[in-house]
Amino acid sequence: MNSLSTKQLKDLGQSQKERLFHIDFKLRFLGTFNRNDLVSRFGIKAAAATRDLSLYKNIAPKNLTYDTKAKAYIKSENFEPIFEYTGMQALSALCQGLGDDHVAVNNELIAAEMPTHLNTLNLDVLAELTKAIHQKKILQIKYCSLSSGRSTRKIVPFALVDNGLRWHVRAFDQKREQFTDFVINRISNPHIQDSYVPKNQTREADIQWNRIVDMHIVPHPNLKYPETIEREYAMTDGMLKVQVRAAIAGYLLRLWNVDCSKNHSLNGKENHLWLKNQQTLYGVDNLTIAPGYDFID
Numbered sequence: 332m333n334s335l336s337t338k339q340l341k342d343l344g345q346s347q348k349e350r351l352f353h354i355d356f357k358l359r360f361l362g363t364f365n366r367n368d369l370v371s372r373f374g375i376k377a378a379a380a381t382r383d384l385s386l387y388k389n390i391a392p393k394n395l396t397y398d399t400k401a402k403a404y405i406k407s408e409n410f411e412p413i414f415e416y417t418g419m420q421a422l423s424a425l426c427q428g429l430g431d432d433h434v435a436v437n438n439e440l441i442a443a444e445m446p447t448h449l450n451t452l453n454l455d456v457l458a459e460l461t462k463a464i465h466q467k468k469i470l471q472i473k474y475c476s477l478s479s480g481r482s483t484r485k486i487v488p489f490a491l492v493d494n495g496l497r498w499h500v501r502a503f504d505q506k507r508e509q510f511t512d513f514v515i516n517r518i519s520n521p522h523i524q525d526s527y528v529p530k531n532q533t534r535e536a537d538i539q540w541n542r543i544v545d546m547h548i549v550p551h552p553n554l555k556y557p558e559t560i561e562r563e564y565a566m567t568d569g570m571l572k573v574q575v576r577a578a579i580a581g582y583l584l585r586l587w588n589v590d591c592s593k594n595h596s597l598n599g600k601e602n603h604l605w606l607k608n609q610q611t612l613y614g615v616d617n618l619t620i621a622p623g624y625d626f627i628d
Contacts, residue, residue, distance in 0.1 A: 339390050340413065350375075350383045351390070352414050356429060358395055358406045360421065361440060365403040372429075450516050452498060459521035460500050464488050467533070469505075469524040475517040482506075485524065486513065489534040494582035501540060501578060503532040510537040512578075512617075539578040539616050546573045546580070547608040552595045560603050570607070581617035592623030 340348060350369055357364045369380035384404070388395065393409040426443040463470040470488055475481045488502035492512060499512040530536060548564075548571040550557035557569070564571050575583055583589075589604045590597040591612065602622065606612075618624045 346373075347383065347386075349373075350380075351387050353429060354384065354387045355391075355394075355412055355414050356421075356424065357440075358404065358410065359412050360425060362406045363398075363401070363403045364395070448497060450497065452515060453519075456515065456518050456521055459523065460488055460491070460515065460518070463521075463523050464490065464500075466523070467528060469526050469528060470502075471520075471522045471524055472513075472518045473520040474513060475519075487528055487532045488513075489537075490540070491515075492579055492582070494579070495586035501537070503537070505532070510539060510578075537578070540576055542577040542614075543574050544577050544580050544611055544615060545608075546575065546606060546611055547571075548573060548589060548604050549607050551590055551597075551602050551605045553598055554603065564604075571604075577615045578617065580612065580615050581620045584618075584621040588622055590623045591618070591621045597623045 340351070343351070350373055353369065353372060354364055357368060366377060366380045366384060369375060369383055370377055375383075391411065391413050394407055394411065394413075395404040396407050397403075398405045425440045426445060427439060429440060459470065462468075467489075468487075469485055471483065471485050473481060474484045485505040486500075486502040487505070488500045490501040492499040492501055498515045500515055500518075501510070501512055503509070504511050504513075534540060549566070549569055550560035554560060560566070561569055573583070584591055584606070587604060588599070588601040589606050590602045591606045591609060593609055595605045612618055612621070
């Protein structure tokens, strides 16, 4: 996006930016757009939609052309998006709906199937967790643990964590006096406490959370065609450099089946990646779930 486009967008109101984003996104990923898309999505008048389209054409005149036969605007070969977003944000919009309109039964822009979690979050529990995080409060909960069963805990939550399979909340556990992760679906009866939170129980005191681990991930040496993996992960010079919080490093390594053994000794068909700099894991706590961890000297 050029500097002129950036300045023009900066001066606009939020609602108009959202409508321009809608035009930009649909042109980029669906290749076509018409005025009724704005009318139906935002509930505006046709005249207002026409003004938005005119503004978009003024900001990015080379992005679209009008197809008189189809009576729609078509993405041009010189298209350059005027908004920035991540790949995950784009996929979420394509598969689950663009914007925050959740009234319609089906908002997907294209047909897509995604593996789903086997469990569904309890939204009432989630709401208490997020309130406690936002308000920086202590939360009393009932928690079911595999090792100790059901017990009452007081925690100081500060972040949600998705490990790819289920959601956790990162928090200070006052019972064990340490920072740890709690599986959200094992939490029940949450109640916010209006008690003082000591500084050593806050996010800033969590060493594992604040430490950033630099991981150098490469195609597994046992692969016959490593260039396939290099392309899949957009590696540079055969390597993917990833920075991740030490607190969640184990989750990432397990999710992507990264062989963490010193001599790349794992040979399963799922092991496409190898961690080249195992020494970076020194001092990381949650490595018992990392593939090949026991092989590290």
